[in-house]
Amino acid sequence: MTRDVVFPTGRQALYERNRYSPAVRANGLLFVSGQVGSREDGTPEPELDAQVRRAFENLNAVLAAAGCTFDDVVDVTIFMVDPEKNFEKAWAIVPEYWGDAPHPTLTGVGVTWLYGFQFEIKVVAKLPG
Numbered sequence: 001m002t003r004d005v006v007f008p009t010g011r012q013a014l015y016e017r018n019r020y021s022p023a024v025r026a027n028g029l030l031f032v033s034g035q036v037g038s039r040e041d042g043t044p045e046p047e048l049d050a051q052v053r054r055a056f057e058n059l060n061a062v063l064a065a066a067g068c069t070f071d072d073v074v075d076v077t078i079f080m081v082d083p084e085k086n087f088e089k090a091w092a093i094v095p096e097y098w099g100d101a102p103h104p105t106l107t108g109v110g111v112t113w114l115y116g117f118q119f120e121i122k123v124v125a126k127l128p129g
Contacts, residue, residue, distance in 0.1 A: 006030065008061035014042050022062045025127060030066045034079065034122040035059040036114065044117050052090045052119050056097040059121055070097060072125040073104045079120040083110040090119055 006023040007015065015022050023032040035058040037044055037051025045051045063069055080086055087108075104123070114120050 006062060006066045008058070008065045010040065011058075011061070014038075014040075017042075023066060025066065028127050030063070030068055030072075030125040030127050032059065032062050032123045032125065034077075034120040035062065036117040036120045038117070048086055048089055048118050049093055051117060052093045053096070055119055055121050056093075059123065060097070063123075063125060066125070067128050068125045070099055072128065073123045074126055075105045075107075075124040077107045077109065077122045079109045079111050079114060079122075081111055081114055081118045083108070086118060 003021060004025040005021040006025060008022060011022070020033055022035075023030050025031075035055045037054035038058065039045065039054070045054050060070065063072065080090060
């Protein structure tokens with residue numbers, strides 16, 4: 001099987017350097033790799049709120065490259081460093097991007113390390129059509 005990979009505009013070199021695909025289409029679904037609050041050069045935004053916003057913007061760019069929006073998302077997994085400290089601050093930003101109910105399913109995981117980031121979001125979306 002050849003993977004049907006989706007690349008957002010302008011970030012293909014970053015994914016190739018790190019050896020993974022941003023998203024893969026399969027059986028009517030879009031599987032999106034974890035998106036973090038990385039700038040164009042791959043470095044993290046310094047503050048948590050900026051990381052969360054940038055992670056959603058990076059996610060939305062991947063979704064758009066596949067013809068999707070966040071409204072097509074059916075499953076979300078978030079990873080957060082020090083969730084006891086960071087969850088409420090990060091979750092206050094989510095409604096800016098999340099949309100109205102009904103919401104997708106959600107799994108939240110507290111982690112100790114995210115390659116220099118504090119927040120990561122990965123999703124599965126239903127492809128249009």
